[in-house]
Amino acid sequence: MADEPGRGTDGSLEIGIERAHPARMYDYYLGGRTNFDPDREAAEAALAAFPTLRITAEENRGFLLRAVEHLARSGIRRFVDVGSGIPVAGRNTHDVAQAVRARARVLYVDNDPIVLAHAQALLTSGPRGRTAYLNADPRRPETIxxxxxxxxxxxxxxxxxxxxxxxxxxxxxxxDPLDLLRRLTRRLPSGSRLVIAHVTGDYDPEGWAGLVRAYADAGITVRPRSRAEVAELLDGWDVEAPGVVPVSRWHPTAEPSAEPALVSCYGAVARKP
Structure with missing residues (x-):
């Protein structure tokens, strides 16, 4: 998720590669190439504070794909991927959803021009499904x-x-992340699902304090939350089994899964009553 991009004198969106960006840092953790010197420098500082951050990113991505497959197999055909970030070839929401349900529809939402450019190039659907991209700020729910x-x-x-x-x-x-969630999901009909993943300092408070400082030095706010705080974000929703758990332990496809302390990220899927 980006800060709101600036606009040039001609009204076009400015890329803003002179400063680090969370989506491009995440791309760097995953071994991608859509990142620049400020992103790599900030990412290396974060890795110095929390050396297993690449594992966090990989396990987070794996959780996303498993959750999408689970929901598609459960009958869900419409997906809205908010703060979708830079596409990863063959490992995106629509790739998984449409492999299960060919007519699945996926709306990607982000507000970074680089994400937009890559989305238009890479997020192409099968002949029966549909993908679309919405340039909007997740922190301003009404824009979505x-x-x-x-x-x-x-x-x-x-x-x-x-x-x-x-x-x-x-x-x-x-x-107020809880209010933000309520505003984002207010139009969703009963039976809809919410999928969240959220980093935590529960397992390594000192390491995550250092990581927060590294991101702050790059001008990015990160707020790790405890399991109880993450669960509170799902107030009013029916959390599906296995509950709020480390993402590596959410219906893993391989055993043994990564240790929670190496990942430090909770995930959950919840149903709207």
Whole structure:
């Protein structure tokens, strides 16, 4: 999830590669190439504080894909991926959803111009499904839920899955993440699902304190939250089994899964009553 991009004198979106960006840092952790010197420098500082951060990123991505497959097999055909970040070839929400349900529809939401450029190039759907990209700020829910594209996406009684994976820890307490979630999900019909993943300092408070400082030095706010705080974000939702757990322990496909202390990220899937 990005800070709101600036605009040039011609009204075009400015890329802003002169400073680190969370999505590009995440891309660097995953071994991608869509990152620049400020991103790599900030990412290396974060890795120095928490050396297993690459494992966190990989396990987080794995959780996202497993959750999407689970929901598609459960009958969900509409997905909204908020703060979707830079695409990873063959490992995106629509790749998994449409492999299960060819007519699945996926709306990607982010507000970074680089994400937009890559989304338009890489997030192509199969012949029967559909993907779309919405340039909007996740921290300003009305820019999403009032947008005509989003309204068309959810304008029925059919359940929708909203994904906020590695997004909410960039929302500070004073920005009220619980209220933000309520505003983002208010249009979703009953039976919809919410998928979240959120970093935590529960397992290594000192390491995560250093990581928070590294991100702050790059001008990025990160707010790790405890398991209880993450569970509180799901107030009013019915959390599916196995509950709020480390992402590596959410229906893992391989055993043994990564140790929670190496990952330090909780994940959960919840149903709207």
């Amino acid at each position: 839920v009032e947008h005509p594209e989003f309204v068309r996406w959810v304008d029925s009684d059919e359940p929708v899955a909203m994904l906020l994976v590695a997004v909410l820890h960039f929302v500070a307490d004073h920005q």
